[in-house]
């Protein structure tokens with residue numbers, strides 16, 4: 157039986173509080189609401205027509221300057237890192253965060269108000285397992301700012317962080333496991349801090365209307381200015397850890413790994429979240445069982461050809477072995493020596509051209525999209541292929557498992573998919589494809 161820490165959680169009831177937003181200085185009310193399994197965290201703008209929602213996921217990241225902004229279409233939510241940090245560390249997997257402005261209340265500049273909110277709303281386990289991602293190999297990202305983030309395999313979620321200010325002033329170091337109890341007492345109370353020389357121009361431009369000593373510690377030269385004394389002698393590095401947790405919450409799973417962060421910032425944190433999302437998708441593609449299910453759930457080649465207009469020699473999907481929710485598909489292509497492309501690619505050394513693997517990904521993603529739109533009277537056109545990598549050669553006799561996940565759609569016209577081809581439990585190619593759809 158699963159223990160409760162292995163189950164997804166939401167909040168028991170709605171709960172809210174009001175305050176001031178940092179950048180606009182406006183009053184804002186925020187309310188956390190329960191949400192079903194696999195919903196994740198979504199922000200809902202109650203102040204806008206139709207109350208649009210924004211998924212708190214890395215694909216929706218828009219800006220990382222000073223704070224983390226997410227958005228979909230023209231709708232934005234700024235400074236999401238403190239509320240996301242508290243949700244993630246306190247164990248809330250699914251929730252809707254309703255707001256009547258474009259930024260959550262800044263509170264006292266820490267995550268304490270959000271921890272209090274979550275405790276008032278209560279935590280309830282749900283009937284589905286949590287998504288964990290265990291890092292298998294060391295990963296790292298480096299930013300021009302001098303930030304360095306490394307993730308090492310670890311059974312737990314740990315962060316070891318070194319914070320250093322201008323000229324290495326205020327260098328602080330802390331290493332800790334992150335559990336709800338440790339987070340609540342050691343990390344959440346740590347407040348935002350700013351360097352006077354960095355905020356002075358922003359104050360002049362009136363870009364931080366809600367900023368004050370009520371919600372941030374200001375460091376000016378050797379002086380530390382704040383409304384109340386420091387809550388910890390090393391409060392700055394603790395806040396850096398708080399921000400890392402908030403930014404990494406965007407990657408979409410719970411991390412088992414040890415993060416070693418040197419001079420982290422939102423941009424580097426976001427880069428790491430992006431890298432983790434890619435690795436997580438790759439690992440998830442490998443975890444799918446390599447068996448053909450019998451009967452229901454998939455599509456045979458005739459059903460595939462009812463959906464796709466492609467025919468020999470350009471049909472790159474033999475069958476679909478399954479769909480997951482409305483966003484994922486797994487398809488299969490058996491590669492035989494009789495494929496026409498092997499004649500010329502290359503004589504005596506047959507390897508499947510990488511571009512045809514990209515075509516296979518595109519065809520699998522199209523099946524998913526046309527199934528979603530419930531039509532086959534349209535043709536999908538490729539607009540772009542990003543982050544395409546060919547990792548291993550594909551030879552005659554190989555069976556390619558093609559995985560595609562829709563990560564974004566705009567109306568019925570535009571879609572983005574993250575795709576992987578897998579042979580013998582290894583990712584052979586991957587890419588992020590964008591399509592547009594036109595009526596035939």
Ligand SMILES: [Zn+2]
Pocket residue numbers: 237238348395399
């Ligand atoms: Zn922060």
